[in-house]
Every structure is written in C-alpha cells, then in structure tokens.
Amino acid sequence: MAQLGIIGHKGRMGQALQQAIADAGHAIAGGVDAGDDAAQLADNCDVLIDFSAPAALEGNLHAAVGAGVPLVIGTTGLTQAHHTAIDNAARVVPILQTGNTSLGVTLLAHLVREAATRLGPDWDIEIVEMHHRMKVDAPSGTAILLGEAAAEGRGIELAAHRESGRDGHTGAREKGAIGFAALRGGTVAGDHSVIFAGNEERITLSHLAENRMIFANGAVKAAAWLIGKQPGRYTMAQVLGL
Structure with missing residues (x-):
C-alpha cells in the first residue's frame, strides 16, 4: 500500500483521485491546494500526484526534489519553460509527465x-x-x-x-x-x-x-509504478510496457 499525496485535491480531478486511490487499495497521505505549501505533504508521502495549475508547477517540483519523492504531473497547458524545469528536476527524482493519464x-x-x-x-x-x-x-x-x-x-x-x-x-x-x-x-x-x-x-x-475517473485511475497506476524508479523522465507508455 502506497501513501499518495494529491496536489489540487479539492478540484474535480483531485476528488476523482481520492476515489481512485481508495479503490486501488492505497492510502491518501494528504492534499494541498492553491496557496498551500506542498513541501510538508511531500515529506509524508511515497509519491506526489499533481493536477493543479501551470503556475504552481515550479513550487511542486521544488517540493518533490526537496523530499526526494517521485512526482506524477497531469497538469496541462505547460510551456517550454515548464518542460525545462521538469527536465532539471528529473535529474534528481523520477517524474512522469503526460497530457493524459488514461x-x-x-x-x-x-x-x-x-x-x-x-x-x-x-x-x-x-x-x-x-x-x-x-x-x-x-x-x-x-x-x-x-x-x-x-x-x-x-x-x-x-x-x-x-x-x-x-x-x-x-x-x-x-x-x-x-x-x-x-x-x-x-x-x-x-x-x-x-x-x-x-x-x-x-x-x-x-x-x-465518459468519466474523469479513467484519468484518476491511470494516474494512480502510474504513481504506484513510479515508486522505486531511478531519477529520470518517464511516460505513460512505459507504464503500459509499450
């Protein structure tokens, strides 16, 4: 059973993630939203799942790197600057970023x-x-x-x-x-x-x-898969073995 932290836990995807985590037999380590510091959450979980906003990405990457925990990023609307920041963080911790977790x-x-x-x-x-x-x-x-x-x-x-x-x-x-x-x-x-x-x-x-639960279920599967991986940037295709 993994301890999963949710960034953006009050949003639509955050609520779906709470259900998906329970259905998969994992535990919710906690959640944060806009204005909250993700660092404390990162210190108390095995993996962070981020479905928040592009503006929060830098802080979320910093929290994951500081705690040495993997990070699944499902936030969309990212710029090249965001991807550069992800590349830098992935030198320290395993990160799976995707435009869709289904x-x-x-x-x-x-x-x-x-x-x-x-x-x-x-x-x-x-x-x-x-x-x-x-x-x-x-x-x-x-x-x-x-x-x-x-x-x-x-x-x-x-x-x-x-x-x-x-x-x-x-x-x-x-x-x-x-x-x-x-x-x-x-x-x-x-x-x-x-x-x-x-x-x-x-x-x-x-x-x-038909339902955003498909994205939540995929994100939880990706989070569990990411545990124990070496630092680097990973994809959903790797989770499926493609």
Whole structure:
C-alpha cells in the first residue's frame, strides 16, 4: 500500500483521485491546494500526484526534489519553460509527465504513431478534440500528445508542422501539416479523434472519455509504478510496457 499525496485535491480531478486511490487499495497521505505549501505533504508521502495549475508547477517540483519523492504531473497547458524545469528536476527524482493519464489514450497515441509511420506524408492528419465548457486551454494536452505521436511517427517536429485555428481565407492546406480543431461545450469529459485522410479514403482513430475517473485511475497506476524508479523522465507508455 502506497501513501499518495494529491496536489489540487479539492478540484474535480483531485476528488476523482481520492476515489481512485481508495479503490486501488492505497492510502491518501494528504492534499494541498492553491496557496498551500506542498513541501510538508511531500515529506509524508511515497509519491506526489499533481493536477493543479501551470503556475504552481515550479513550487511542486521544488517540493518533490526537496523530499526526494517521485512526482506524477497531469497538469496541462505547460510551456517550454515548464518542460525545462521538469527536465532539471528529473535529474534528481523520477517524474512522469503526460497530457493524459488514461490508459486508453496511451494506447491510442501508440496506434497514431504506428499509423503515421506506415501511411507516410501523403496522408493528411487532423486532430479534433472536444471538452466541457469550463476547460481553459486549447488544444487540449491530449490533442498535443496525439500530435506529438503523429509527428514522431513521421520523424518531424510538431512545432514546425502544426496548424491551429483556421479562419477566413487561409489558402490550401500545407503538405505535411498536422491540424488541430478544438470544440468546447456542455460537460464533455474529453473526446479525441485523429483523422488520417488519404486520396478517396480515411482512417479515424478515436477515444471517448465518459468519466474523469479513467484519468484518476491511470494516474494512480502510474504513481504506484513510479515508486522505486531511478531519477529520470518517464511516460505513460512505459507504464503500459509499450
């Protein structure tokens, strides 16, 4: 039984994590929210799980490094500066950062990477995602994760081939682009589709999230897996053995 600490424990994901931890037979070491110091929590747990906000990441990394405990990061909307900070912290403690902790999405990313590799650049790639009306970042972390999987399959950098927010007279689609479309409304937990459009045929790979418990359950599985690992940066794919 592991002692798991929750950063952002009063939020929607924090509440789901509390249930997932109990269901998995682990214990909740405690929780912190905005304005709280995560250092004390880190001193009393085996792993920290962070679903808070990008602005809190630096302090959460500092708490994990100070206590020498692993950290699972499910917070989305991170910048390159955040990823650099994660890389630095991962030299000291094991860290698993992902745009989506769902096991199903993890497998979807694997399939997207394979499809992009085998179909080649003649197939256009479009990623469509929909979330609830309260989500503040777009495209979603999951959509970006899927875009990175597609780019990796093609051996290219996503940043150099990404197209988002088309509007007006945009001209023809750039060859080799990876397009993104973000929809918002209702209480949708998260729908993602990756469309491979070829000449007179299409392949669509999709994942529909019906409840955010799938993200909580995946995060708890990742946290338990991370215990005892060497310092470094890990992925959900490694948790599934992909």
